[in-house]
Amino acid sequence: MSNEQIKNLEEIFEARIARDEKIEPKDWMPEKYRKTHIRQMSQHAHSEIVGMLPEGNWITRAPSLRRKAALLAKVQDEAGHGLYIYSACETLGISRDELYEQLHSGKAKYSSIFNYPTVTWADMGAIGWLVDGAAIINQVPLCNTSFGPYARAMVRVCKEESFHQRQGFEIMLKLCNGTPEQKEMAQDALNRWWWPSLMMLGPTDAESIHTEQSMKWKLKRKSNDELRQQFIDQTVPQADILGLTIPDLDLKFNEKTGSYDFGEIDWDEFWQVVKGHGPSNKKRMKDRVGAWERGAWVRDAAMAYAEKQEDKKELKKVS
């Protein structure tokens, strides 16, 4: 194809997106579009499956049967989200094994929030309330993103995430209405998860390298800083309902803007964790890679068995 022809196709492509048409896997797309989507969607899918680990950590210790069942269901939902998004990503011409390989080798990233440890039961509440809350803010706009399979997967993901967020808030509410020890546990969890949750919305706009192109392709509708402000404005009143204090001395409602002003985020910590040196990065990767390696003989067996069954079918046909 000549450069001119490609340019022509690109123009048609961009015009389709501008008209809010969905791009489907078999449609022509610029290589950069394909790569960007593989990167973002796989990062999202990896976040779902690595995200199973910090919460899975509390399944065996959940304090009641009702909570144990709800937590199991939640972690199962996350596995399901991982599955849809991997499948959607595979339509772009990459296999799940390749995607895993990128995760396991450290080439692909996942949400840094999962590199913090879950040390008390209240962390199950804080993750649902704050982490899923921030995830929803990031993800709702993706229900209208330009790539069809991703947009459709996100509709279902967002519904379930918003259920998780309410469930997390309800765990916190129960703690806050409980004994002083329980309330202290809730406050401690908020103290530890607040800043990492703000970091989840990504680096400040000045430092964000992907924003402009992503906006054009509707992979992003608002900038990181706008999303962060939206999250803060939405969450502070919820903390008030719980009777908990946001661990930010500079947090103050600004009458002029109608939003909350907030303190400086520790970006050094953010980059430290992103680069692999957070409290649980090593453990998360060790668990994922370990599960994959320990499971190799199982996957080989399933493959061998399926082949044998195929052969038997063939033999039957022949005879």
Place this chain on the structure above:
Amino acid sequence: MKHTHLYNYILGIADNSLILAQRLGELCGHGPTLETDIAGTNISLDLIGQARNYYQYAAKIKGEGKTEDGIAFLRLERDYKNVLLVEQPNEHFGYVMGRQYLFDVFHLLFMNQLLNSTDETLAAIAKKGIKEVSYHKRFSGDWVKRLGDGTQESNQKMQEAIDELWVYTDELFDQTEADKAMISEGIGIDTSKFKEVYYTEVSALLKEATLEVPERKYFIKGGKKGTHSEHMGYILAEMQYMQRTYPNMEW
């Protein structure tokens, strides 16, 4: 208490589901594929759901302000009545599927009979759970076949698991005092009636999976009477941690 036998009988059923669910819960996020992770979590979730129904019923019978969580979390090890099979550790995926299958075949036969219990609550719980349990059996049976008739390595591993777990199968049919009392009242299930069916079915699947059926000479039992393996204390330490550390709180 008037219903001591009924209460103990219910716990005998419920504890199997709870402890097996707990073991499966340990694996969440650590399975060989995403699909098996989802299925394992699903089975755990079904079993917890069933256990809750049983414990809620047991709490009602017991009265004295008992709750499902009080019964599930706050007994001493000697008062748990699950069979030894379900408390065996997740050594590897072959053990997990072997343990599941050996239990599921029994569980489905049991639930099918429990449908006819003269106790309406138990019959209703069985009716609700039977579809779930038949799915569990299909899933675990398929995996025993895949692993048995997969590669040489998987065959060895699956055989090793079956050989080690086999000694716990006889206890599934062991009858406690509560079992006998409930059978005589038409509430409980006479498991001896389907013991042969159980071994015939399991043996057929093992053969299909190109596995050897272990010879049964010696069996180990004790869980149903509260004498557990050394694993049990650790399961409970983890499971009871919150309830023991923060007594009398709501979650």
